[in-house]
Amino acid sequence: MNEKKKWDLAALASIPLIMTLANSMLIPVLPLMQKKLNITSMQASLIITVYAAVSIICIPVAGYLSDRFGRKRVIMIGLTIAAIGGLVSGLAAWLMHSHVYITILAGRFIQGIGAAGAFPIVLPLVGDMFKNEEEVSSGLGMIETSNTFGKVLSPILGAALAIVVWYLPLAVIPFICAISIAAVAFLVKAPKQNQNSDNSFKKFIRSTISILTQKGHWLYAIFTIGGIAMFIMFGFLYYLSSVLEDHYHIDGIWKGLLLAIPLSAICLASFITGKVVGEKKGRMKWLTVIGMVILTATMLTCGLVNTKGLVFLISFMFISGAGIGLALPCLDTLITQGIEKKQRGTITSIYSSTRFIGVAIGPLITALIIKNEILLFCIFASCALLCSVLAWLAIKPSKDKTVT
Numbered sequence: 001m002n003e004k005k006k007w008d009l010a011a012l013a014s015i016p017l018i019m020t021l022a023n024s025m026l027i028p029v030l031p032l033m034q035k036k037l038n039i040t041s042m043q044a045s046l047i048i049t050v051y052a053a054v055s056i057i058c059i060p061v062a063g064y065l066s067d068r069f070g071r072k073r074v075i076m077i078g079l080t081i082a083a084i085g086g087l088v089s090g091l092a093a094w095l096m097h098s099h100v101y102i103t104i105l106a107g108r109f110i111q112g113i114g115a116a117g118a119f120p121i122v123l124p125l126v127g128d129m130f131k132n133e134e135e136v137s138s139g140l141g142m143i144e145t146s147n148t149f150g151k152v153l154s155p156i157l158g159a160a161l162a163i164v165v166w167y168l169p170l171a172v173i174p175f176i177c178a179i180s181i182a183a184v185a186f187l188v189k190a191p192k193q194n195q196n197s198d199n200s201f202k203k204f205i206r207s208t209i210s211i212l213t214q215k216g217h218w219l220y221a222i223f224t225i226g227g228i229a230m231f232i233m234f235g236f237l238y239y240l241s242s243v244l245e246d247h248y249h250i251d252g253i254w255k256g257l258l259l260a261i262p263l264s265a266i267c268l269a270s271f272i273t274g275k276v277v278g279e280k281k282g283r284m285k286w287l288t289v290i291g292m293v294i295l296t297a298t299m300l301t302c303g304l305v306n307t308k309g310l311v312f313l314i315s316f317m318f319i320s321g322a323g324i325g326l327a328l329p330c331l332d333t334l335i336t337q338g339i340e341k342k343q344r345g346t347i348t349s350i351y352s353s354t355r356f357i358g359v360a361i362g363p364l365i366t367a368l369i370i371k372n373e374i375l376l377f378c379i380f381a382s383c384a385l386l387c388s389v390l391a392w393l394a395i396k397p398s399k400d401k402t403v404t
Helices: 003-024 027-037 041-069 071-095 100-116 119-129 133-164 173-187 201-246 252-276 281-304 310-337 341-369 373-394
Strands: none
Touching: 003 041, 003 071, 003 100, 003 119, 003 133, 003 173, 027 041, 027 100, 027 133, 027 252, 041 071, 041 100, 041 119, 041 341, 071 100, 071 119, 071 173, 119 133, 119 310, 119 341, 133 252, 133 310, 201 252, 201 281, 201 310, 201 341, 201 373, 252 281, 252 310, 281 310, 281 373, 310 341, 310 373, 341 373
16 A cells, blocks of 8 residues: 555544544443433433434435535535534533533534534545555455444543543543544545536436445445444443443443453454455455354354353453454445445445444344343344345345446
8 A cells, every 4th residue: 555545544544533432432421421410311312312313314415515525625524513513512511500411412413413524424535545446445444443443442531531520521522523634634635526517416316316226236235234233233332331330330441441342353353354355345245244144143142141241241242343343344345346436425425324323223222122131132133144144145246346
């Protein structure tokens, strides 16, 4: 890989890292925020949910805008909006004495709009930057690794910052966004895009429908697998977090460190997968199938035996994370390389939206049925099995290395 491009990629990798920190590091401190703000647990959960919900809606719009006006421009605007939202929430928690909670929610709403224009646009931009498919695969592996590393770091950093002052995880968001803004502004040299004035919204809709009609048989499969993988990941993380706190009475930084173990497996597997898949789409397909089969087996095992043994539970969550880590970079690469550059932002943004849906509903579904562990893990196993079947049947790389 060209040395200059490595700096571009490092700057882009800061975006998923920082956007993940901006959301996930609040998860371990929600109970503390609930007490400080004198709100219910449902109200506390909205601090996370409102961010994800508005992102789901705005991501496809950001993808369209990136196709029309340029990816770097949309990313810079998105990061700036996210920083402004973080500033609103942080200042509300620090300085306001009334209407604090609703102002924090407003800031998180703004932040979610900005996040929609940041990380989801990184995937198509990496595809635009490299002509060599092996470099694209390696680059997307680094992006997915950075995203997962943010999840690994989040519970530890969030718990550590909250020890200083409860609202510090909110207050640092504008500062970490500023780091990414500076890195993208000075280091990323995005390729020029054809900004044709005829690229109307009606043409965009027709073009999107045409792509989904022609390639929907494998695109829908990738959308589904990506969303379900996130659903299972955040579901079993919520379950693990609950067991650590309720059964073992482990919280704070120690809880964050234990939650980081399965996430580190995703991070490591994503990095290795990005390096080894190259431009071999057949290998991407089978690594996705294998990853989902591993996830199926571990979730089914957890459903059939006593999951309260800490070593057993952490070990199987680690293996589950490795299965997810095998699949994610392959899905990113298949969808990025399988779509033409001028439409790449739109389609990858739809894919990102489905992943955000999984993030949003995973903890919710888990919370509803957490007392019935057998049912919970059987649902996870069934969903993972569905993903492995979809990857096996719907993703069909042809001899010319395209996806059919």
